[in-house]
Amino acid sequence: MKLVKIMGSVTSTIKDDTLKGFKLLMVQTVGTDLDHAGEYFIAADTIGLGEGELALIVTGSTAKHTETTRGKNIDAAIVAKVDKVNLEK
């Protein structure tokens, strides 16, 4: 899983039929300082999140392992909202 920050939403009219009905969000991976920005992904939202929130995404074939994404042409899915990250010093 990857820790990401939600950057915004993606609008697409012409897309694969199996993606219809999904909210697609633009996310960017972040480090544990929650600031260090990395790779971008366009992920299918399975829980209902918005811009600025922290989340966990799964990528690859694992993204098809939720009830809503099963059998869909999706390789990145948001599966959790992150409220807090605790680290040992």
Added chain:
Amino acid sequence: MRLAKVIGNAVSVSKHSKLEGIKLLVIRPVDLLGKKISRPLMVADYLNTAPGSLVFWIEDGVTICKWMGRKSIPLRGSITGQIDSIDLKDKVIEG
């Protein structure tokens, strides 16, 4: 899925039989500023995407196999959507 810009297409006469009938496009992975982030790639396109479009693509081989109704196509990556717009906190990127 990943963000990319379509920069061209590819024509191939001699190819693996399972690649017959599949349109191949050359895409360049980009970031939100439109800056290229890696080398261009070749992916399948079944949405009739126009050159210059901003798209998202899936990095797998299953999607094109399902679309073509064939098993074991030696191809990885398919365009799965054309982007109309990306709404960010302080700006909107048009596709």
